[in-house]
Amino acid sequence: MNEVNRVQGLDSLIGHEAAREWLGRMIREDRLPHGLLIAGPRGVGKRTLVRAVVAAFFCESRSGCGACASCEALERDHQVGWHRVHAAEGKSTIGIDQVRSLEQTLSIRAAHARGRVTSVEQADQLSPGAQDAFLKTLEEPPPGNVLLLTTSRIDALLPTIRSRCQTLTLGPLNTEELQQVAERLGLQPRVPWALAQGCPGLLARLCEEGAEELRRGVLWVLQSPRGPQDASRWNLVLRKGLPAKPEREVLRERARWILQVLSSLARDLAILRAVPGDPNIDNEDWKEPLTELAGQAPWADPAGLLRRLAEARRWIDGSVDPAAALTTVLFPPERSLSLLAGFEVP
Numbered sequence: 001m002n003e004v005n006r007v008q009g010l011d012s013l014i015g016h017e018a019a020r021e022w023l024g025r026m027i028r029e030d031r032l033p034h035g036l037l038i039a040g041p042r043g044v045g046k047r048t049l050v051r052a053v054v055a056a057f058f059c060e061s062r063s064g065c066g067a068c069a070s071c072e073a074l075e076r077d078h079q080v081g082w083h084r085v086h087a088a089e090g091k092s093t094i095g096i097d098q099v100r101s102l103e104q105t106l107s108i109r110a111a112h113a114r115g116r117v118t119s120v121e122q123a124d125q126l127s128p129g130a131q132d133a134f135l136k137t138l139e140e141p142p143p144g145n146v147l148l149l150t151t152s153r154i155d156a157l158l159p160t161i162r163s164r165c166q167t168l169t170l171g172p173l174n175t176e177e178l179q180q181v182a183e184r185l186g187l188q189p190r191v192p193w194a195l196a197q198g199c200p201g202l203l204a205r206l207c208e209e210g211a212e213e214l215r216r217g218v219l220w221v222l223q224s225p226r227g228p229q230d231a232s233r234w235n236l237v238l239r240k241g242l243p244a245k246p247e248r249e250v251l252r253e254r255a256r257w258i259l260q261v262l263s264s265l266a267r268d269l270a271i272l273r274a275v276p277g278d279p280n281i282d283n284e285d286w287k288e289p290l291t292e293l294a295g296q297a298p299w300a301d302p303a304g305l306l307r308r309l310a311e312a313r314r315w316i317d318g319s320v321d322p323a324a325a326l327t328t329v330l331f332p333p334e335r336s337l338s339l340l341a342g343f344e345v346p
């Protein structure tokens, strides 16, 4: 059995200790809330945690032992008590029809004696209508049902959805925990650890062949004589190595990764501006070029830049063209608005 499919109990995960401890106790005492929202950045480990909850919930020893019949069924992806809801392949929303069909499923008695766990992955993808339709079920699911929602964009969920759930927020892992994850998965990052921003799900990215090249690409844009506003350089980096007409999701992923690199560099530039002497930075190997850049005008307002980065991330997760969202990050507002004309801004 490979590492990805192996059942992991709550005790054997790395990081998120308080959340794991609480979940384990709730499961052992049979007090798991019927509506639970697990929130945290992309790649922080929400899906892994959900699977560990499912394992423990159905496990004969309530631990996720990996050896009992229930754990073995989960390992083979045949855990009949676990029902999963997510956007259909190639779609970015969970529609109202899916919520209706979920209602029907929940009204039928669970096939497993312990009941049924339904996970709604990336619940922020529920369309506004679907969220509305979901409220009643979430408030009072039929007995024996537990609903686990996950989201990396909690602000995209209706307050009425949030108020019907107990929320568990997962924060980033520290470097030591990330190193443990990498060791367990046999990963060997090619770029500084800090780029994963505490998210194990991003570790694989750090190990990809093009990771270092992409990081260099971002620095190359920042060093442009035209400044970080150089849209043509951004476009080159965004599309490098991709087919002429890449799928939007591929482009989106690339744009997200570029933002990840950019936030790490922006953080370093802010530190280099603010802290005298020889401060520690994430991209320690680029101290010289970054120190040179830090003195320049575009980096005079790190808070503004971080705000725009967060905004660009929202745009990319929404339905905005990733290239437009990315080139907009550092553009003055009047220019960015014209670039975005024709795109829907969430």
Ligand SMILES: [Zn+2]
Binding pocket: 058, 059, 060, 061, 062, 063, 064, 065, 066, 067, 068, 069, 070, 071
């Ligand atoms: Zn077990």
